[in-house]
Amino acid sequence: MIREGVMNQAQKLLAGLKIPALQAPMFLISGPEMVINACKSGIVGSFPTPNARTPEILDQWMAEITEQLSSAQNPAPWAVNLIVHPSYPRLEADLQVILKYKPPIVITALGSPKNVVEAIHSYGGVVLADVVNTTYAKKAASAGVDGLVLISAGAGGHTGYLSPFVFVNEVRQWWDGAIVLGGGISTGKNVFAARAMGADAAYLGTRFIPTKEALCVDEYKQMIVEASSDDIVTSDAITGVKANWLRQSLLNAGLDPDNMTAKGKIDFASNGADNKRWKDIWAAGQGVSASESVSDVSSIVNLLAREYVSAASELTQTLKPGNRE
Ligand SMILES: Cc1cc2nc3c(=O)[nH]c(=O)nc-3n(C[C@H](O)[C@H](O)[C@H](O)COP(=O)(O)O)c2cc1C
Known part of the structure; x- marks a missing residue:
C-alpha cells in the first residue's frame, strides 16, 4: 500500500544528494576513482564487485573508497553492485567483503536479492534491486528490498525494454519505496524528468564512460x-x-x-x-550523443546539476498562475 509522504531509508539517502542521480555500476569501467569522485561531487558512485579481479583486490578497493570518503566534505553515499545470478561463483566471498566495509547501498543485479537482503540490512545498509519488468520488480519487493532500479529501454549494457513512463507508472501503483530509473538518461533535464515521472532518482551509466576515471581504453x-x-x-x-x-x-x-x-x-x-x-565488444546506451568530449566525473556532475536546476526553474515559470496551487 502507498504511504503518502513517508520516506524509507533509501529515499532519505537519495533525497540528500546534490542532484537525485547515481553513477551506475559498469563492468570493466567503474572503479574506486570513479566512485570516489562521483561521491565527492554529490551523487552516488558505484562499481560492480567483479571489476576487482579477486576478493583480496575488492578488499583493497573498498578500503581505499572508505578512507578517501571519510576525509571528504559531505560526500554522497557509495554503492557496490553485487551479481546475484546463481552462476556467479564469488557471491559469498564478495558478500563477506561487503559485510566488512558496510557500503551504505548495495545494488543487486541479474537474480533474486532474497538471500542477501537480511545480511545487508543487519549493518544498516540499503538494498536496491535492478529489475527489467514488473514481475521481477514484484519479486524483488517481496524479498524486502528498499528500492527498485527500473531499467527501461535504451539502457547501456544489459537493458530493459519497457517505456520508462509505463514502467514507473505501473510500479508506483503498488510500491511506495525508492524508485531509481535507468535507461538513456544523460542530461540534467532527463534527471528532472525522471523525478517528475515519480522516480526518486536517475541512474546514469553511459554518460560516465567518456571520462578520465573510466577504466576502459x-x-x-x-x-x-x-x-x-x-x-x-x-x-x-x-x-x-x-x-x-x-x-x-x-x-x-x-x-x-x-x-x-x-x-x-x-x-x-x-x-x-x-x-x-x-x-x-563495447556496451553503451541510446543516450550516447549527450557526450561531446572526454571529460571527468565532477565536470559532468556539475553540468548535470546546472541543467537540472534550469529545467526546474524553466518549467515552474511556464506553469500558468492558476495552475500553481
Ligand atoms: C559498459 C557497461 C557495463 C555495465 N555493467 C553492469 C554491471 O556490471 N552490473 C550492472 O548491474 N549493470 C551494468 N550496466 C548497466 C548500468 O548499471 C545501467 O543500468 C545502465 O548503464 C543505465 O543506462 P544508460 O547506460 O543508458 O545510462 C552496465 C552498463 C554499461 C554501459
Missing part, C-alpha cells in the same frame, strides 16, 4: 563521443541477456550487427570469457 571513450542512437544495437547474442552495444565495436570484432542471431549463454562462472566479450 581511450578508443572506447572516443567511440561514445562520436556515436548517436543509430549506432546502438540491441542483442542477446553476446551474453545471453538483451544488451545494448556499439555497432562499430561489433564490426571491429568481426560480427555482423544486422545478423546477431546466436544466443549467448549466461555464465558468470567463466569470468575470463566474460571479460573478453566485454573487453572487445
Whole structure:
C-alpha cells in the first residue's frame, strides 16, 4: 500500500544528494576513482564487485573508497553492485567483503536479492534491486528490498525494454519505496524528468564512460563521443541477456550487427570469457550523443546539476498562475 509522504531509508539517502542521480555500476569501467569522485561531487558512485579481479583486490578497493570518503566534505553515499545470478561463483566471498566495509547501498543485479537482503540490512545498509519488468520488480519487493532500479529501454549494457513512463507508472501503483530509473538518461533535464515521472532518482551509466576515471581504453571513450542512437544495437547474442552495444565495436570484432542471431549463454562462472566479450565488444546506451568530449566525473556532475536546476526553474515559470496551487 502507498504511504503518502513517508520516506524509507533509501529515499532519505537519495533525497540528500546534490542532484537525485547515481553513477551506475559498469563492468570493466567503474572503479574506486570513479566512485570516489562521483561521491565527492554529490551523487552516488558505484562499481560492480567483479571489476576487482579477486576478493583480496575488492578488499583493497573498498578500503581505499572508505578512507578517501571519510576525509571528504559531505560526500554522497557509495554503492557496490553485487551479481546475484546463481552462476556467479564469488557471491559469498564478495558478500563477506561487503559485510566488512558496510557500503551504505548495495545494488543487486541479474537474480533474486532474497538471500542477501537480511545480511545487508543487519549493518544498516540499503538494498536496491535492478529489475527489467514488473514481475521481477514484484519479486524483488517481496524479498524486502528498499528500492527498485527500473531499467527501461535504451539502457547501456544489459537493458530493459519497457517505456520508462509505463514502467514507473505501473510500479508506483503498488510500491511506495525508492524508485531509481535507468535507461538513456544523460542530461540534467532527463534527471528532472525522471523525478517528475515519480522516480526518486536517475541512474546514469553511459554518460560516465567518456571520462578520465573510466577504466576502459581511450578508443572506447572516443567511440561514445562520436556515436548517436543509430549506432546502438540491441542483442542477446553476446551474453545471453538483451544488451545494448556499439555497432562499430561489433564490426571491429568481426560480427555482423544486422545478423546477431546466436544466443549467448549466461555464465558468470567463466569470468575470463566474460571479460573478453566485454573487453572487445563495447556496451553503451541510446543516450550516447549527450557526450561531446572526454571529460571527468565532477565536470559532468556539475553540468548535470546546472541543467537540472534550469529545467526546474524553466518549467515552474511556464506553469500558468492558476495552475500553481
Ligand atoms: C559498459 C557497461 C557495463 C555495465 N555493467 C553492469 C554491471 O556490471 N552490473 C550492472 O548491474 N549493470 C551494468 N550496466 C548497466 C548500468 O548499471 C545501467 O543500468 C545502465 O548503464 C543505465 O543506462 P544508460 O547506460 O543508458 O545510462 C552496465 C552498463 C554499461 C554501459
